[in-house]
Amino acid sequence: MNSVIELLRNRRSIRKYEDRPVEKEKIDTILQAALMAPSSKRCTPWHFIVVTDKEKLAMMSNSRTMGSAFVANAPAAILVLAEEAKSDVWVEDASIAATLMMVEANDMGLGCCWVQVRNRQKDEQTSTEDYLRSFLHFPENLKAECMIALGYKGEEKKPFDDEHILKDRVHYNDF
Template sequence: MELMNLLLKRRSVRNYTGDPVPREKLEAILEAGLSSASGRNRKPWELVVMSDRDILEKLSHCRTGAARMLEKAGCAILVFADPEKTHVWTEDCSMVMSNMHLMAASLGLGSCWIQGRLRFAENGESTEGFCRRLLGVPEEYALEAILSVGIPAAVPEPHKPEELKKDKVHWESWKSKTPQQATGHQTCSAAELRGI
C-alpha cells in the first residue's frame, strides 16, 4: 500500500519557492527516469536538465499559458527522443516523465508535466522548435515534455481513495461496471467470434 499512498499523494504542483532543488534529490529523480521501461529496451530518450534562472525564465514562454511555473521552479527536465530508434518513443518518454513525477513526490518536491509535443510557444513557434533553438538540441531529436521541479510554495492535499472514479473500469466487457456484473458473463459467442 506504500505505492498507492504515493500515487494518491502525487499532485501537479505549479507554485514554487524559487529555491534550488538539492543535487542528491535531482539525481534520484533522474535515476528514476532513466530506470523506465521502454519498448524493446531501446531507451530512445535524452534528458536535458536546466537550472539556470535566466534560461528558466526564457523557457517559461515555451508554451502558451502552460509553462509560467518555470520562472520559479528549481529546475526543468526536458525529455527528448530520437524517433528513429523506435516508433513508440512518445510512450517510452511518457514513462520517463511519470517515473520522475512520482520520484519528485516521494522526495517531498513539487513537479508538473508540461506537454511539449504538438504544442506551441507564446511567439507562435512550436514548443519543440523553441526549446531546441534555446538549448542547442540537434534537429533529429523530438521533444515529448518538460517536467518542472521545485520546492513547493504550497502542498496540495492528496487525492482520496473514495474520489477514484471506479466506474471508469469495465469488467470482461464494456457493459459490466463491477466484477459482480461480469460474473458468468460471456463476452461473445463462438458464432459471433466467427463473424468477426
C-alpha cells in the first residue's frame, strides 16, 4: 500500500491503456470506495454504471466533440450519476465519489481519467447526458456528473515534483 501523499504525487490522468480487461474484483473494490464516499446529510444520491461492453465504450467515446475519444480504447468506464432530488449538492456528492474511485484505482496500479459529462454537449442539439441516457437507459431523475475511464496503464506520466505544486495558492489566516 502507498502512502496517500505518494499516491497523489504519482496520480496523473492516464488516457492510454493496455488491451486487457480489468479484473472484476478490482472494479468491485473501486466501487466500494465510491460507496463509502461522504455525502451531504448522508443522502447517498449516487448510482454508478460500469461499462465494459466494447460497443458501448465506443459509443461513450462519441459523447463529446472532444475530450472523450480515448474512452473507445479503455477496457472499462464508470458513469457517475446522482439523484438531484435527494441532494441540493449532488455535484459535490458525485464528484467526491468519483475522486475516491480515482484514488482507489491508482492505489491498485491502474490508470484512469475523468471525462466531464455535466454541462457538456455531444453536439448542438444533444447534451452528453441525454446521449448517454439513450443507450445506458438511466432514468430522467438521475443526473450525470462524469465518467471515469480506467484500465492498466498504457502510458507513463511524470509524477508531480515540488516545483509544479502551486504553494502560493495557500493562504494562512488572511488572503
